[in-house]
Amino acid sequence: MRTPIIAGNWKMYKNVQEAVELTKGLKEMLSSMKGVEVVLCPPFTDLSEVAKVLEGSAIGLGGQDCYWLNEGAYTGEIAPRMLKSAGCTYCIIGHSERRTYFHETNETVNKKVMAALAEGLKPIMCVGETLKEREENRTFAVVKNHVENGLKGVNGNDMDRVVIAYEPVWAIGTGRNATPGQAQEVHAYIRKLLGALYGESVAAKVRIQYGGSVKPENAAEIMKERDVDGALVGGASLKADSFFGIIKKSVKE
Numbered sequence: 001m002r003t004p005i006i007a008g009n010w011k012m013y014k015n016v017q018e019a020v021e022l023t024k025g026l027k028e029m030l031s032s033m034k035g036v037e038v039v040l041c042p043p044f045t046d047l048s049e050v051a052k053v054l055e056g057s058a059i060g061l062g063g064q065d066c067y068w069l070n071e072g073a074y075t076g077e078i079a080p081r082m083l084k085s086a087g088c089t090y091c092i093i094g095h096s097e098r099r100t101y102f103h104e105t106n107e108t109v110n111k112k113v114m115a116a117l118a119e120g121l122k123p124i125m126c127v128g129e130t131l132k133e134r135e136e137n138r139t140f141a142v143v144k145n146h147v148e149n150g151l152k153g154v155n156g157n158d159m160d161r162v163v164i165a166y167e168p169v170w171a172i173g174t175g176r177n178a179t180p181g182q183a184q185e186v187h188a189y190i191r192k193l194l195g196a197l198y199g200e201s202v203a204a205k206v207r208i209q210y211g212g213s214v215k216p217e218n219a220a221e222i223m224k225e226r227d228v229d230g231a232l233v234g235g236a237s238l239k240a241d242s243f244f245g246i247i248k249k250s251v252k253e
């Protein structure tokens with residue numbers, strides 16, 4: 001069985017003090033939580049302090065992005081190796097906000113996925129269609145393009161470290177989540193794509209998260225879908241109560 005994974009993408013929220021406070025609260029609330037993996041993805045500037053608070057807890061830490069080289073004259077960029085040394089085990093890659101506002105492409109996403117894997121990190125690779133693409137019935141084509149090109153060259157042996165996050169762009173920060181049926185349909189399709197690329201047994205083990213307006217109120221119904229293995233949570237991960245509410249509802253019986 002796949003262990004669900006709930007990751008909090010804090011985006012560009014929380015200074016160091018706020019991040020430490022939120023993390024302390026979550027650490028306390030989650031001290032006896034079983035059957036679900038939890039990962040926090042704060043801004044880069046918070047990582048080291050959050051890592052200190054997380055010492056001795058099962059909560060994981062992730063970056064929100066990384067560059068594809070480990071050092072060099074690339075002002076403003078953060079290397080996978082730096083994330084590792086700051087205490088990260090995960091890294092979100094190819095979030096739609098990065099694709100939209102920072103011109104990331106499947107090619108750069110792929111380079112980052114490969115670089116993260118090479119450093120021993122676990123990439124959370126984001127895929128998903130815009131509203132326009134959904135309305136034009138291009139959801140499957142867009143998702144196929146993101147999955148196949150984002151994973152180009154990734155070895156089947158490394159797929160146990162890859163998490164895919166299906167985040168329909170129209171559901172992010174809009175309050176309009178995909179219905180459980182809409183999520184399941186795309187998740188099953190992604191698993192089918194992975195099966196064609198890596199074989200059924202590898203595909204059966206890859207965790208596919210849903211992201212887009214996940215809240216405590218809708219988490220249970222989305223999470224009970226067969227191919228939904230957790231969530232990538234934005235807004236609702238910024239408060240301990242609401243993030244905890246989602247985590248509690250994500251444990252599969």
Ligand code: 13P
Nearest residue numbers: 009172173212213234235
């Ligand atoms: P919201 O949960 O705020 O819709 O954001 C989702 C997201 O983008 C997580 O990466």
